[in-house]
Amino acid sequence: MDIEKKHFTCVICPIGCEIDVELQDSNVVSIEGSKCAKGKEFVSQELKEPMRILTTTIRMKGAKWAMLPVRTDKPIPKRLLFMVMKELQNIELKAPVQMSDVIIRDIAGTGANILATRNMKKEREGKSV
């Protein structure tokens, strides 16, 4: 069976290790170029199912700003990013919200929660936006 070579740039930290992988029969034979253990984990995961943290915004009523920044509390499969974006599209929240509040549990069956990433106070009534 031929050896298949693959190249990855680790995105776990700003160093961005360039990692070379050799595969035989879909099994990893060697992983080289990673400065830490996380790089190896990253590559193994990339081979199985690439996972990413999603950061985006949700529409917000009653606050100073129109959008609340949010994130998934853990990486979700890359192929589901657009599906999650779609689910979040039609949601509208009401202020106030605290940072780390769970906005949605188990988004789109990924097992990840959507968390607020900042505090958003309620804007005093009558104040124009």
Next chain:
Amino acid sequence: MRMEADVTVIGSGPAGLVAALHAYESGAKHVLLLEREEELGGILKQCIHNGFGLEQFKIDYTGPEYAERLIEEMERTDVRYLLNTMVIALSPDRIITAVNPDSGVFKVKSRSVVLAMGCRERPRGGINIPGTRPAGVYTAGVAQRFVNIDGYLPGKEVVVLGSGDIGLIMARRLTLEGAQVKGVYEIMNYPGGLKRNIVQCLNDFSIPLYLSHTVTEIRGNERVEGVVVSRVDEKMQPIAGSEQFIACDTLLLSVGLIPENELSKGAGIKLSPTTNGPITTETMETAVPGIFSCGNVSTVFDLVDYVAETGMTAGRNAARFAKASKKEGKSIEVIAGENVRMLFPQRYSFEDDLILFIRCAKPIERPLRIDISPLDMHFKRLYARPNEMIRVKVLKDRLKDITEPIEVNITER
């Protein structure tokens, strides 16, 4: 109205927040933080992506989370801050003139001052793109503000000029929001942003990156209808015949950041022609005693962690100066030598360890050595790229007997 302070920090982005916090923790009693926007945090508030604080806190924060953490830490201290407050002048004897809706124009007499105003984006006028002047040409950071804070999508078919980190981040962000990003065009033959952002912002979404390309014309009347892109030669001149029209309704510019130094110039602070920021020593003190400078107003850093590190140093030393106006100490020059495009700081004053931030002049994709002369000191690296700042630390002890300038050279091994 006239106020007094031990340390006044101008700007409450990551550099300013950390500087204020550390000035306070280093014993300055009256620390005042001035912010022109209506809330603290600076640009972090619109940088909703993660990747902040990995080196500093070992946690993968988003921009707003990182800001919130610093703000919470600061709120536990007696640091005073004023919002909606624009500093309009700074004098060499550290009198600040500011204005806000509550007090009108007022002055602050401060024992020391920390400059933390950050930087601005280079606009279309800064690169002279020919063509019409339609709506739909934005700097990447402005588009980021529209999308992440105000909730508007700036366009549906987007071309990005320049591969700086904000441009890459916005290419991903707009794609996730349903826009089609047709490509990122970079005039240099290497990318401007971090490699990890090329991977996770472009490759992840199959957005093409064209190196050695630039936009040579903008077309459209009311609104952008498209741009002409051309390949460029080694001298970055467009190659005739390589023009290609790309239909789009939006052009994002990510073509560089410029430290915002109007106040520094007004105070008579000498700027460096390579960083466009104040010339400082390792304590972050500028050429004007008692005025310190940190973060992206000094030089544009790759990572918020580096910005915070300089803020910490500036805050600590500003507090020290406020307590006992430092004697005129000696200092020597730190010189950018072979293969070094940018070097920060530019002077060494024998007070602290010397933490050097270096950008190489061209990509070197093979093992190299960073030599610190006249010390017999070398740092080895496997590669160096202008888009990835190098940070090295030289301990104070090693430098104490030096009399001649320090020179940093990068040589291939």
